Amino acid sequence: MDNPEVVLEVLDLVKRFDGLVAVDHLNFKVRRGKIHALIGPNGAGKTTTVNMITGENPQTEGDVLFEGKSISGRPVYARAQMGIGRTFQNIKLFSAMTVTENLMIGGQSKTTQSLLKYLADFRSARKEERHLREKAKEVLNFIGMYQYRDEIVNNLAYGRQKMTELGRTLMGEPKLILLDEPAAGLNPSERKEFIEIIQKVFETGVDMFLIEHNMDVVMNLSHDITVLNFGCKIAEGNPKEILVNEEVISAYLGEGYRRKMAKGAEGNA
Amino acid sequence: MKTARRNQYLWMGALFVFLALVPLFADNNYYITILNQMVINMIVVFGLNFITGLTGQMNLGTAGIYAIGAYTSALLSKNFGLSPWLTMIASVCAGFLLGRGLGYPSLKMKGVYLSLTTLAFSEIVRIFATNLIDITGGTQGLKSIPRFSVGWIALDTNTKYFYFILVVAIAMCLLSIRITDSKWGREFRAVKDNQDAIESLGLDIRRIKIRAFTLAAMYGAFGGALYAHFNGYITSLSFTTDLSINYVIILMVGGIGNILGNMIGSIVVTLLPELLRFLGDYYQITYCILVLASALFLPDGLISLYGKVMGVFNKRSVAEGGE
CATH class of the missing domain: 3.40.50.300 (P-loop containing nucleotide triphosphate hydrolases)
Known part of the structure; x- marks a missing residue:
């Protein structure tokens, strides 16, 4: 079970609010030494996922493994103490x-x-x-x-x-930091500084899991990306793969983004 | 920040010195009785300040806690002939157990549960005290609760007793300051400031609240015991919800979360009914209007007035301007 390559793993995570399924059988792994991003449109279940991982709003079904151990059912503060x-x-x-x-x-x-x-x-x-x-x-x-x-x-x-x-x-x-929209509300220079600091923290050996809407931030920082739509995972991969994924483009990025990326410098990704 | 805090300590010291001097000029049993009550209130409010002032959880059960402290010490010393020193320690222990026992179920959940359970608890204590006539004397009360002596000095007069509890109050004040300035005090303030963030930092919010509540219960029970031995007589009629609310008023009027504010509140609110007595029938309504006015115009208590007048608190931000 214990895989030193993986710091966090979610297994078949389901969150139901009464009749509404906010997150539906979600699986992903956050690899050690990587920055993992979770993206998707508003209401896709991103913050819900983070709250399931931290224990603030535990899952209906499924399991969360931190460093190979199940942390489901543990209180928020205990999970924080674990890292x-x-x-x-x-x-x-x-x-x-x-x-x-x-x-x-x-x-x-x-x-x-x-x-x-x-x-x-x-x-x-x-x-x-x-x-x-x-x-x-x-x-x-x-x-x-x-x-x-x-x-x-x-x-x-x-x-x-x-x-x-x-x-x-x-x-x-912490061993892993969950960043819920770190760039939201920041002006461009603040955003740039924040990215640098996150990078700096990451280099000290802290793994990162971030939710972000700003695609520049996501593309700049992350190694792995998971894309959510209506609570389901629709794509997973490195930034380059995600950018050309048809489903991601139609659900989230939009045609405009593809054109912008095509026009923009290749080095960005 | 530092100088503001030092000034507050100076003011606290000055207030204690002032209180210590009062009996020299007003050696009248009536005044001394009020002084005793004032200082006992101070001790109770130092405790209440932990849970309601710093941690921001409304506790409406102070009367019950106070009553438990009073009855524990009174009954043990009267019926078993134990030294009041021991029985007062027993009272503090009772406060500790009470804090844990009542805090655990009511602080498990967020919200108003503490207010409700403490209010109910306080009423239950009062009803028991009223009806267990064989033990507590009911509304007739318990009489001839013994005074005690400190070393070779018997605390046989109210003035001597006053000096004793003044020293106790100073000790309790120092204890309060130490706890407030520690990491625990910081946790208490953090809970009041933003409940949602605490747990994500690896801190168990329940334990923090229970700790604050237990401290309040220990101080409150101690205050009750001091009251019982001072008055020599206790009756269940004194431990009504009014008393609990009175302590919240002291806290509010003085300044929530501030130890100097607690002192000022105790002095002002204990004196106010006496000062307003000349109003006769209009005393109660005037008192209520004054309390209401204080809540409306000085939501942070009289202590905020001090801040405004001295400009100590805002000196920094004024000097450095907005960010």
């Missing part, structure tokens, strides 16, 4: 707190100090707190957010907030 990090389509930050505090909370599941011990032993508690702060500082430097460390999140621009959320996820030292 599944995520960002949200609509940012979910602790908006009244500073950037550093947000990141520190992201790293807290890794801390071990108990409340009683903290109250009794002043010094080791301080040490742990300092360690957490240092780690937050490192991550902020890594994602280029150090200058915003003491800002209240609510006062930050949208792009900075998205970056903060990514930083908060990184604090939990």
Whole structure:
């Protein structure tokens, strides 16, 4: 069962909301050391799939394997502790707190100090707190957010907030990060920066699974692509294969995109 | 941020010093009684602040918790002749068990379940206390609950007792500050800020809420025990839902989630009925109007007024301008 090549696998995943089948017998594998993208039109079941993987809205049928082990039935926090990090389509930050505090909370599941011990032993508690702060500082430097460390999140621009959320996820030292529309709402320069950071995080050995509408982002980043339509997988493959897949073009990309790609530089894919 | 926090500590210290000086100028049993009640309220609200203030989960069962604390310590010390020191510890333990026992089922789910279960729990405690006349004395109450001594000093007067609980309150305040400033305090605030994000960070939201609620129950039960030994007499008539709501009002008026705010709230709300007493028949309605006005115009409590006046909190953002 345990395949070192595969970090995440979904098996015959089904999600029904009353009568509606949102995701229908979905299978795919996220390979280790690859960026995997899930694309498809609105309502295709992409976020539903992510929520099944994280456990926020578990599947009706099927199984989710993380590093070869079934994680179905486990609570959200347990899956996160195993190494599944995520960002949200609509940012979910602790908006009244500073950037550093947000990141520190992201790293807290890794801390071990108990409340009683903290109250009794002043010094080791301080040490742990300092360690957490240092780690937050490192991550902020890594994602280029150090200058915003003491800002209240609510006062930050949208792009900075998205970056903060990514930083908060990184604090939990995930093995796999699920990015739900990372480029949505970003302006072109922010988007470019975000792609660079994702690439940089990926190079440190974190696998990525992303949902994205922006095809430039998808084509730039991903190695594998799964295409969903009405809850069913209609195609799978590398970006080049997906771009020429007739079904994908008719369901999602549209003829216009093909022409644009044909005209555009070949190097893009 | 740092200086604002230091200023708050200074204000807390100043308030405690001020409270300590009051008996020197107003050595009148009536005032001292109010002072005692004020400081006991403070301790209870420090606790309530964890669950309702920081974590944002409405707890309407403080009266029940307070009653459990009061009856535990009163009955054990009166009927079994145990030292009130021991029985007060027993009260805190009862608070702990209560927090766990009540928190687990009611905090498993999101939403208003905690408010409802705590409200119901509080009423159940009151009804039991009213009807188990053989044990609790019912509405007639329990009399001659013993006072105790600290070392060789017997806390036989209300003034001595006041100084004792003032020291306790300072200790509880320091404990609150330590927990609030720790990673646990940060988790509490995070739950209030954005519930949906917590679990995806590998943190069990139920455990966080239960922890906050248990702390509230321990503080509340301790406050109840202190009250029982102070008053020497408790009756089930005191532990009504009104009392629970009163603690929420203290929290609101002072400033939700802020320890200095808790202190200010306890002082103002405990004093208000006494200050308004001259209004006679109009006292109740004036009191309610003032509370309502405070909720409408100062939703973040009196503490926000301090922030506005001193400009301490917004100094940074004003100086640096918008991003």
